[in-house]
Amino acid sequence: MSEPLLSVSNLEGGYGQIQVLRGFDFEVAEGEIVVILGANGAGKTTTLRAISGMIERSGSVKLNGEELITTRPADIVHKGVAHVPQGRGTLPELSVEDNLRVGAYIRKDNEVDSDMEQWFEVYPVLRERRNQRAGSLSGGEQQMLAVSRALMSRPKLLLLDEPSLGLAPLIVQDLFARFAQINKETGTTMLVVEQNAQLALGIADRGYVLESGDISFDGQADDLMSDDKIRKAYLGV
Amino acid sequence: MELLLARIFDGLSNGSTYAMIALALVLIFKATTLINFAQGEFAMFGGFIVLVLTFEQGIPMWISVVLAMFLTAVAAAGIERTLIRPFDPSDHLPLVIITLGLFLLVNAIAGIIWRFDPRAFPELFPSGNVFTIGNATLRWYTVFTVITLLVTVALLTLLLNKTKVGLAFRAVSSNLESSQLVGIRVGPTLQFGWAIAAAVGTLGCAVFVADPFRQIQPNVMLTVLIYASAAAALGGLDSLGGAIVGGISIGMVQSVVVPYSPIPNELALAAAVIVLMVVLLFKPSGLFGTAAVERV
Amino acid sequence: MANASATDAPSGPRWVFIKGSSQYRTYKLIGIAVLVLLLFITAFAYNDTASITLLDNDYKLGLTRITKAIAFMVAILGLQVVVGFTGQLSLGQGFFFGLGAYISAYLVQDKPLFGWNYFTALLVVVPVCFLVGMAFGLPALRIKGLYLALVTLGLAAIFPSLVQLESVAKYTNGAGGKIVDYDFKAPEWLPLDGIANFLQGIPLIGQYFGDGDLSSKEEGRIWLFFLMVILCWICVKLVSNLIQSRPGRALRAVRDNETSAAVSGMNLSYHKTMSFGVASALGGVGGVIYVAELGIAAPLDFTQLISIFFIVGLVVGGVGTLSGAIIGGLVIAFLPDWASSTQNLPVIPERWLQGPTGPLVMGFLLILLTFVLPGGIIAGVRRWRARFVQVVPEPPAKLAAQMAALAEGGAPAAEADDAATSETDVTATTVAAGDEPSS
Numbered sequence: 022m023s024e025p026l027l028s029v030s031n032l033e034g035g036y037g038q039i040q041v042l043r044g045f046d047f048e049v050a051e052g053e054i055v056v057i058l059g060a061n062g063a064g065k066t067t068t069l070r071a072i073s074g075m076i077e078r079s080g081s082v083k084l085n086g087e088e089l090i091t092t093r094p095a096d097i098v099h100k101g102v103a104h105v106p107q108g109r110g111t112l113p114e115l116s117v118e119d120n121l122r123v124g125a126y127i128r129k130d131n132e133v134d135s136d137m138e139q140w141f142e143v144y145p146v147l148r149e150r151r152n153q154r155a156g157s158l159s160g161g162e163q164q165m166l167a168v169s170r171a172l173m174s175r176p177k178l179l180l181l182d183e184p185s186l187g188l189a190p191l192i193v194q195d196l197f198a199r200f201a202q203i204n205k206e207t208g209t210t211m212l213v214v215e216q217n218a219q220l221a222l223g224i225a226d227r228g229y230v231l232e233s234g235d236i237s238f239d240g241q242a243d244d245l246m247s248d249d250k251i252r253k254a255y256l257g258v
Numbered sequence: 259m260e261l262l263l264a265r266i267f268d269g270l271s272n273g274s275t276y277a278m279i280a281l282a283l284v285l286i287f288k289a290t291t292l293i294n295f296a297q298g299e300f301a302m303f304g305g306f307i308v309l310v311l312t313f314e315q316g317i318p319m320w321i322s323v324v325l326a327m328f329l330t331a332v333a334a335a336g337i338e339r340t341l342i343r344p345f346d347p348s349d350h351l352p353l354v355i356i357t358l359g360l361f362l363l364v365n366a367i368a369g370i371i372w373r374f375d376p377r378a379f380p381e382l383f384p385s386g387n388v389f390t391i392g393n394a395t396l397r398w399y400t401v402f403t404v405i406t407l408l409v410t411v412a413l414l415t416l417l418l419n420k421t422k423v424g425l426a427f428r429a430v431s432s433n434l435e436s437s438q439l440v441g442i443r444v445g446p447t448l449q450f451g452w453a454i455a456a457a458v459g460t461l462g463c464a465v466f467v468a469d470p471f472r473q474i475q476p477n478v479m480l481t482v483l484i485y486a487s488a489a490a491a492l493g494g495l496d497s498l499g500g501a502i503v504g505g506i507s508i509g510m511v512q513s514v515v516v517p518y519s520p521i522p523n524e525l526a527l528a529a530a531v532i533v534l535m536v537v538l539l540f541k542p543s544g545l546f547g548t549a550a551v552e553r554v
Numbered sequence: 555m556a557n558a559s560a561t562d563a564p565s566g567p568r569w570v571f572i573k574g575s576s577q578y579r580t581y582k583l584i585g586i587a588v589l590v591l592l593l594f595i596t597a598f599a600y601n602d603t604a605s606i607t608l609l610d611n612d613y614k615l616g617l618t619r620i621t622k623a624i625a626f627m628v629a630i631l632g633l634q635v636v637v638g639f640t641g642q643l644s645l646g647q648g649f650f651f652g653l654g655a656y657i658s659a660y661l662v663q664d665k666p667l668f669g670w671n672y673f674t675a676l677l678v679v680v681p682v683c684f685l686v687g688m689a690f691g692l693p694a695l696r697i698k699g700l701y702l703a704l705v706t707l708g709l710a711a712i713f714p715s716l717v718q719l720e721s722v723a724k725y726t727n728g729a730g731g732k733i734v735d736y737d738f739k740a741p742e743w744l745p746l747d748g749i750a751n752f753l754q755g756i757p758l759i760g761q762y763f764g765d766g767d768l769s770s771k772e773e774g775r776i777w778l779f780f781l782m783v784i785l786c787w788i789c790v791k792l793v794s795n796l797i798q799s800r801p802g803r804a805l806r807a808v809r810d811n812e813t814s815a816a817v818s819g820m821n822l823s824y825h826k827t828m829s830f831g832v833a834s835a836l837g838g839v840g841g842v843i844y845v846a847e848l849g850i851a852a853p854l855d856f857t858q859l860i861s862i863f864f865i866v867g868l869v870v871g872g873v874g875t876l877s878g879a880i881i882g883g884l885v886i887a888f889l890p891d892w893a894s895s896t897q898n899l900p901v902i903p904e905r906w907l908q909g910p911t912g913p914l915v916m917g918f919l920l921i922l923l924t925f926v927l928p929g930g931i932i933a934g935v936r937r938w939r940a941r942f943v944q945v946v947p948e949p950p951a952k953l954a955a956q957m958a959a960l961a962e963g964g965a966p967a968a969e970a971d972d973a974a975t976s977e978t979d980v981t982a983t984t985v986a987a988g989d990e991p992s993s
Contacts, residue, residue, distance in 0.1 A: 293703065341921065351873075352928065355869055356921055359920030363921065365913065366917060483707075525712060525719065527711055528715075528716070531709065534705060538694055539693045
């Protein structure tokens with residue numbers, strides 16, 4: 022069994038005095054879609070921020086065997102991690118096109134423009150608004166932009182923090198379908214943090230459930246979906 | 259009528275300098291929300307470097323200017339790395355104090371090296387007049403000052419919009435965290451901002467003292483800084499275009515509005531302070547600024 | 555509650571005092587006595603222009619300079635109020651300093667309406683500076699950001715031109731500065747000669763206190779010094795009360811925290827503006843002391859430079875501390891002067907010791923301290939003192955009884971408490987129950 026793309030062990034981290042993550046392990050194999058579920062405050066967002074280096078953290082985070090626990094955020098991106106934060110993280114003053122271009126910041130090849138064209142094909146509304154300020158886009162459009170931007174860097178690992186937040190159900194359906202498609206077509210590994218467990222488990226291979234900073238369950242997505250406890254707690258059954 | 263015209267010409271040439279220093283202030287503010295109170299002194303020091311290179315080393319003046327711009331840029335980059343970067347960018351107080359320390363330090367160093375007697379500065383622009391209408395004279399100096407401003411703005415716009423580092427700078431100015439998440443190394447990007455700001459400042463000072471009626475001495479930029487800050491606030495502290503409009507406007511206020519107002523000419527600076535207060539009262543984000551101004 | 559008794563920890567401070575205990579009161583009294591003694595020694599020893607000579611350089615000391623330092627202390631106290639309550643920096647304290655100086659100079663010299671002295675002049679200076687401060691502070695303090703610094707920078711820059719205007723020259727005497735003929739005469743009943751003679755009689759050190767009786771000029775200087783010490787002390791007390799007042803604490807608690815500010819229900823901009831008014835008034839008071847000492851109010855004494863020097867004093871002394879203002883005032887009064895007096899240093903050629911060496915040193919200090927000692931000299935002093943002395947808050951009555959029982963066996967239990975809370979800390983954002991600051 023080859024080494025997992027992402028291998029996390031004894032992850033601890035938090036904000037100043039408040040230690041949110043209590044030291045847990047998990048891994049993500051290449052090409053997988055893994056979902057992290059949990060209630061508000063469980064530490065899902067904090068986990069992603071620990072991986073992408075945005076907060077103080079300790080333990081071990083290995084990407085393709087390379088230890089990233091002390092690496093700075095910008096350098097982690099250079100290693101092939103792209104993080105779409107909660108709230109999209111678009112650069113509101115910059116144009117849609119500039120947002121996409123800056124997504125490819127770490128790339129040194131000359132296929133950036135053609136990649137951008139591809140994304141315009143996938144999301145024609147971005148092409149329409151290519152010269153508009155990104156801040157003027159609707160929530161759904163910003164999410165499309167954020168995802169496209171993240172993928173412009175051709176990452177090995179895509180971190181998605183609550184992509185469904187604040188979006189209308191139809192848009193969210195489309196969004197998740199798109200994630201599944203991207204994963205199938207490009208093999209981009211994805212780690213998705215979501216409160217909408219149903220949708221997330223629908224496209225995922227495996228899932229972890231985070232409670233109070235620690236992993237309480239994990240398993241194959243289908244198993245989680247049919248597990249009674251999960252259904253009661255997270256699927257509103 | 260001619261007097262008005264003469265005053266307008268004065269306003270244009272002064273305003274161009276204010277605009278350039280305002281540009282420097284805005285560049286740093288955009289990226290860091292910090293006001294570099296030492297900006298004027300950096301510019302003054304750059305001006306002296308031009309003087310030294312031209313008169314003492316015999317280097318042709320415009321090459322000295324470019325060289326001085328480069329040297330001050332490097333120095334500013336060094337200052338950012340050593341004195342600014344160690345601090346948490348959201349905690350303004352220590353950073354403002356550092357810029358105040360630099361204000362004193364740079365001014366004092368210039369005073370110790372070059373003393374305070376005013377010195378003649380190379381005439382960067384052709385002397386003489388474009389035309390004269392009665393008592394109103396449009397000097398070539400004025401025309402070229404404005405041209406320099408426009409060229410600076412054009413180059414700056416190109417730099418920011420068409421280059422990768424410019425893109426990084428705009429990204430950092432927009433949202434620091436999101437910029438890190440796309441792999442932009444914030445430190446070097448801010449260094450770049452400080453360097454460009456210093457270079458623009460040096461050019462602004464050089465143009466200011468190239469006026470045949472002016473001379474350079476270490477305190478020359480003290481009042482310019484205040485006019486420039488009022489200009490930057492008027493235009494919008496995070497708007498480069500606003501800096502231009504603000505600069506020219508303040509220049510006009512100083513030369514055209516004050517003579518016709520109850521404010522005595524020696525107190526023209528007070529007019530700039532009044533403009534600043536008015537901006538703060540009615541439109542704190544300035545004419546073109548986008549900075550969301552938070553009420554207390 | 556930590557139960558480590560002070561005697562159990564050999565590396566702890568040697569003396570632990572519980573606030574309110576008689577030991578603590580004794581400790582405080584000794585401190586005050588030492589301070590008063592120092593004041594007397596200073597007044598009588600440095601009465602004349604004394605100087606120290608180091609490496610061929612002549613460094614002046616002297617009571618007049620120390621009285622000037624008191625003026626600066628009060629101005630810096632004002633800055634402490636601004637920073638402590640608004641979180642913003644004022645670069646224009648020199649404006650209010652100069653305003654107070656000129657107003658009092660005019661009143662005392664020209665005596666409009668009736669004969670003013672420096673202290674009755676305060677009755678005009680304080681409200682005027684307060685109101686002007688509020689007027690300029692209000693637009694800037696309504697908004698988050700460095701706007702106060704910008705506005706005050708402009709204020710500081712225009713002050714010299716303002717007082718040299720034709721229209722006010724008859725009051726200000728323009729560029730030459732306004733000279734005030736006022737002699738401070740020590741009251742007859744003060745036994746100043748007696749004290750001087752006594753000090754001169756002390757073996758070994760008596761020679762430093764001069765010779766024989768004091769001239770009336772010297773007596774006047776000492777009298778002025780003590781008057782200003784009292785004035786300064788009053789200002790410190792006032793600020794200390796302000797800090798402990800309800801609006802004061804509330805302001806400090808929400809100063810940097812947006813969320814608490816939003817839900818606090820306090821009219822923040824009003825209170826911040828009032829704080830700036832107080833700060834400006836203190837600046838004015840400093841100006842009055844300055845003119846009382848110097849005897850002249852001149853435009854070039856009140857430029858941007860002095861405003862920035864006040865900041866240096868603030869930072870070097872220690873931002874957010876009252877005692878920091880004392881140190882800061884001394885630094886501004888002596889350091890620039892000593893820097894320019896330094897004409898001879900072993901390695902450095904004389905050429906480089908001429909010119910604005912004062913601002914050079916001040917600027918360098920400002921930067922150095924921000925890195926090395928952000929809390930200023932006071933922070934350093936406190937840390938050093940914490941090795942020897944620790945002050946502990948009074949435990950509630952129930953526990954006191956329990957401890958009295960335990961006290962059979964050893965020293966009372968000490969709750970770790972920062973020695974810093976024994977002095978009023980303006981920048982403290984937590985105003986917890988056990989944190990009662992005393993001045």
